[in-house]
Amino acid sequence: MAATVETVEQVRGIEKYKYGFVTDIESETAPKGLSEDTVRFISAKKNEPEWLLELRLKAYRHWLTMPEPEWAKVQFPPIDYQDSYYYSAPKSPDDRPKSLDEVDPKLLETYEKLGIPLTEQKMLAGVAVDAVFDSVSVATTFKKNLEEVGVIFCSISEAVQKHPELVRKYLGSVVPYGDNKHACLNSAVFTDGSFVYIPKGVRCPMELSTYFRINAENTGQFERTLIIADEGSYVSYLEGCTAPMRDENQLHAAIVELITLDDAEIKYSTVQNWYPGDEDGKGGIYNFVTKRGACRGRNSKISWTQVETGSAITWKYPSCILQGDNSVGEFYSIAITNNRQQADTGTKMIHLGKNTRSRIIAKGISAGRSDSTYRGLVRISAKAEGARNFTQCDSLLIGDRCGAHTVPYIESKNRNAILEHEATTSRISEDQLFYCRQRGISEEDAVALVVNGFCREVMQQLPMEFAVEAQKLVGISLEGSVG
């Protein structure tokens, strides 16, 4: 059928990765491989306090004893942890650029290609960008505007220096170092990432954003993000990723920790389009991310929205621990896999407080020879009186060589909790197409219409700033993109 062919071509189009280029910049790099010395090297480079080094070493020693997690439905050769660099900073980290003028023009050029509105589009986009280039934050913009309202938005290394009490209090409090092997590795060797603190009662005046980009060859990137929303505050955080084309698999093990206190809200949106490998599955990023938010306070809320289109392997479960009474957790996800991509993604909603609510909407689209799995846990503890969960997972298959899987775990220990879970798997039905065609809509438009409808619930959750990028990436799933 013509429309199906078109659709497949569209999916293929997405695969032709336009951000595949490598910028040649001298890096100061730790020796290849992982050992206690590497950990000490990173810590020393960052001039870290003793307690953080201790934490890193503890994590490293624990990491050595942990087995590889094997429960996810993904397959890849064993990772050689010694065949990677764990620290690489752009040239002269001791002499960091004071303003954009001092930034290496080549770096700016890279951003230009990526379309990051770092310079001229600063105000226009209304987005503060903390651009992470490999492992060290190069420039942080809009700081002034944020400082006026007391928002702290900086790299985590800077936060360690300037706000050690906050970092020490919250770092690892949501994702302890022994949580899983990948998180443990991150705890030992994390190099940089973002730190956000929104003070009491402040509604962050703009959407905060970080663009990540893996650059130096063979460098796994280990970001660490920590966002704290104090009582009554609100922040919307955007995360987007692109990575250059290469043939070797790159390990990426990030940790994101979110904390909301009473009446606070964090909205965390991700568009992930890292290099997925070529058509035969060669190369591509291993994206093993631990993202978790804790709704510590009453009436607090954490909302995760993700559009996952890249990476050879995605292993990612943004979760919410709903501790505070009346707290709310949300998870909206679109995962698109093509060629040989494998995605095992989902969420965990742990209901601990009374009247806690959670909502999960996951849409998976598989094409080519890819596999996409939704894996989610909803757990209602005995004390979570009146808890409520609604889960909907839908999968769409394009082509007969791909796979779509749904693995929900539903555990309830409270009679006053109500849980509902629904999942469907289908392809675009002939009836739907026929119905549209009958009304004079072209086949291509009909497919676009149906796919658009399929993803809409999640797309609507994305902030405006991401809508354009998401539109490009999802491609097939939006109006007018087919035909």
Place this chain on the structure above:
Amino acid sequence: MTEAFNEHFGALRDQLPGQDLPWLTALRERGLQHFAESGLPTPRLETWKYTSLRPVEKVAFAAEGVPRACISIDRAPSLLPETTESHRMVFVDGHFRSDLSRLGELPKGAQLLPLTEQMSADPDWLASQLDHLNGPKVQPMLALNTAMMMNGFVLRLARGTVLHHPVEVVHLGGAGDAPLAYHPRNLVILAEGSQATLIEHFSHLGDQPYLNNTMTEVTVGDGAIFRHYKLQADALNAFNLATVKAEVGRDGLYDAFSMTTGARLSRNEVSVKLAGEGANCHLNGAYLVRGDQHCDNTTMIDHLVPNTTCREVFKGVIDERARAVFQGKLTVHRDAQHTNGHQLSKALLLSDRAEIDAKPELEIYADDVICSHGATAGDLDHDALFYLRARGIPEATARSMLIEAFLGETVDQIAAEGLCPALMSSIGHWLAGTRREF
């Protein structure tokens, strides 16, 4: 516990039936070896994630080669009205009791025998059928069954044979003076176009704990229809681990229903392979548990070829400290286009300490399919309750009515004449907290 079963095997080695059949001895040895390697399943295995056999391990079971029931009975319970004709087989503590059984007259082409008799009657046929649905990766409890199988039943229908009356198999446990473990092995082979209904009834006599580790292999031939209904009302200190492996041929139907009210810990594991185009299966169930009962329903349905369908509905009521588990996996294999599969799990939690763990799983490798699953958990609908109470119905009665209606939906699907009233009365007795008499 693993050692205990090894000892059982050692002690019973000379008493296990089929000593003169080398293939069977080899099969048993293989089973024992498998079991010795894997040991009892633990929650570390994904398929046993929510069920721990620790309570089983706490009981020192014995194994007996010869029947030694201490409680004598002159008749066995039946789920069918007295006027309904049936072919009855009764097992007490795993041993066949011809005195209580009434096989009745079977039509031409039908055969119903205890496993031990089949061993002597037609060992070559048995060799070709026994254990043939098991792949190389055998589940531990199944391997143990293969090693230790003592008796069971064999139902065999030739091409086109239709069994008009249901086969009723009654398993009574706890009749001895010591805790017993036994491993019944059943075989159902329905050739092309044949039809049969099987009703299995698990109940108990004395107060000794027992472990019933049953394995049933079912082959439904092309165009054949097999209806398999089960009531598990074992003693509340007993353990019932039942495994069914079924394969359904072209246009065949496997229609299964199981109701669980008994056993301290039970697991009803059913795996169905839809191997011929147009094959169809219904897997339904209901469970009612309270006290410290643990009830696990685990199903696996494999759609291997195009145009197969399945419907699965499990509903349950969990009270007091009881815990229920539902794991349902639906796999659509590559090229199994036009699969239609639906699965639903609904649980009512009646107490603050009750727990439900559900894992409905879809694994799909073909695009032109319609598959869905749903799961819900919660208390009775407060609006419905209010509606009934507003009409002067006392709360307890109203609750019972709603629960009966909730579970009744699954019972209504049963196509065996005369069985539904018995199952509904089991629900009524459970709600009233009484035991259904024979």
